[in-house]
Amino acid sequence: MSVTQALLAPMLATGSPRPLITHYDDATGARVELSRATVANWAAKTANWLVDELDLEPGTPVSVALPAHWQTLGVLLGSWWCGAHVVDDPAGAEVAFVPAAAPESGAG
Known part of the structure; x- marks a missing residue:
């Protein structure tokens, strides 16, 4: 069982719509x-994308250098x-997840 599954399973079992x-x-007031x-669902979609489209295998290093945002949560949990292996x-x-405004920050 992955870290994400261990974190989410009890929450989903006790009230998934909560x-x-x-x-x-x-910045936008949203x-x-x-x-x-x-x-x-976002975590599962991200995990499936990483595995199916990028052939990511367990232990593969993935850099997550994103700002505090709800989408960052989906990327981290999916990874x-x-x-x-999530690294900064x-x-x-x-694989490197970087802000759209700074794609060069993913060059490593």
């Missing part, structure tokens, strides 16, 4: 509230779900 995270974007089921330095990582 809110898990609320993200406030100070507010996003995600249920436990929605967060699990852990498929067994990736893109050097040596096979």
